[in-house]
Amino acid sequence: MITESDIEHIAELADIGISKDEVPEFTTQFNAILDYFEVLDTVEGESAPDAGIVNVFRDDEPRPCLTQEEALANAGSTENGFVKAPRVM
C-alpha cells in the first residue's frame, strides 16, 4: 500500500510539484496501478544480457555543431553567453 506521505515523498524525489488536492487522487490511482503491476511477481526466468548485441562506437572527432547563439536561442535566462539556472546553495 502506498500512502499519501509516500506520494509526497516520490513527488519530492522527482522534483515534480504536487498540489494538496491531488495527493489523495494520485494515491488512489497509484494503488490501483501497483495492484495491477503485481502480475509481474509471476514472471519466470532470470535477468540475463541479450546475446548478439554490440556497442556502437565512433572516434571522438570534432564535427560541426550548433553555434553558441543557436544553443542559447531558446533559453529563458542567459548571462555572458551562459544559461542561467536557479541557485543550488
Place this chain on the structure above:
Amino acid sequence: MAGTLEFSPDDRYNAFITTCSTAPFTDGALAGTAVAIKDNISTAGIQTTCGSKILEGYVPPYDAYVVELLRKAGAAIVGKTNMDEFGMGTTTETSAFGPTQNPADLSRVPGGSSGGSAAAVAAGLVPMALGTDTGGSIRCPAAFCGIAGLKPTYGRVSRYGLIAYANSLEQIGPMARTVEDVSRLMSVIARYDPRDSTMLDRPYDHQPSAEIKGLRVGIPEEYFGEGVDPRVGETVRDAIGVLEGLGAETVPVSIPGMRHALAAYYVICTSEASSNLARFDGVRYGPAVDTRKSWHEAYQDLRLELFGAEVRRRIMLGTFALSAGYAGRYYAKAQVARRNIHQDFERAFREADVIAGPTMPTTAFRLGEKSDPLSMYLSDILTVPANLAGIPAISVPCGRVDGLPVGLQIMGRQFEDERVVDTAYAYEQEVRA
C-alpha cells in the same frame, strides 16, 4: 518543380498545434506533397511543443533526420500535429492544446497519442503524416480514424531529433490513407543515420506486392480473448478470411507472455520517462524558470504549473519503479517479461510468416470516457507487445462496427517491414476492388 505550397486548412477537428501557411518544397520523390509532422519531432524554425506547455514557444535550431530526409525528397512540411502530452495517452486528450476530435464521429477521440496526425489524414487535410509509436501511438489512432499506419522495426528509422519519451520502445513511422502511401513515406524516412546509435543500416526500398499465396498467417488466441469486443474480433476474423481467399493459410500461435505485457510496458516506459523528462526544467528551453528561487522549489513550481497530470503521474510512477528497494520487483522483472515476450514471438514466427489480430480491443472511445488512468492503460494491451519485441506492426482499416472504424493489425519478424506492408496491401487491394 520546386515551389511553395499554400496551406490554410479548415482545422475543425483541432488536428494541428501549428500550421505553416506557406511551405517551401524542392524537387524529389514527394515533390509538393503536404506532409504533417507529429509535434514531438524537431522541425528547424517551426515551434515544437510535444503537446505540452513546458515547451510552448520552443523553436528547434535543427531538423530531426526524418524531417531532413522529407525536405530533401521534396515534401512540404505544412504543420505540427496535436498529440497526448509527450505521447502519454491513448486519446490525444492529455494535450495542453485541447483534444482532437475523430473525423469519423465528432463525439469520439481519434486515439493517441498521434491523434492529430491520424485526424489530419482521415479528414483529408494532408495525404500523409508522421507519427511516433511507443506502445501503439501510430496504430491506435490509425485504427480509430480508419487510416493506415506502420510502426517500423525498432532500429529502422532514425530517432535523431525525436524528443525522447521511452527510447527503448519508440519509433517514428508513416501514416496515410492507403498502404501504398505508407510504403512511399517509409521509403523516404528509413535511411541509416549514425547519430542514432540504435539503428541498423537496413534501408527500406520497396514497392508493395499483393501476392501473398502460401503466406502463413499466425492467429494468436490472446488477441481474441477477454476484453476484446466480440464484434471487433468478428470483423477482424472476416478480414483474415479475405487473406485466406487470396491464398494465405492460417495457423494458431500463442504469445503466453501477453499476460505480463501491459505491466512490463508501463514499468519500462514510465522508468525511461522519469529520466528523459528531467531535462524539462525551464533552463535551456521552454518558459523560463524563476532563477531567484532555490533549485528544488523553482523546478517543482515550474513543473507543477507546466506539466499536465498524466505526465507527472508517469514521471512519479517511473521514479518509484526505479527507487531503492523496488527496482528489483518492478524494473528488473519487467525486463525479464520483455525478453520472454520477445522469445514468444520468435517461437511463433517459426510457424507463421506474419501474425494478425485486432489493433485495438474496441472502437474509438467517447471523449472523456477514459478518465481513470488504469482503464486507459488497459486499452493498449494489443499494441504494446510489438514495441516490447521490437517488431514491425501495421494497422489497416478492415470495416466498421456501429459506424466506427476497426483496424486489422499485422505484425512481422524483425526487419520484415516489407512483408507486413505486402500483407496489408494485399488486403487493401482486395477489398477496394
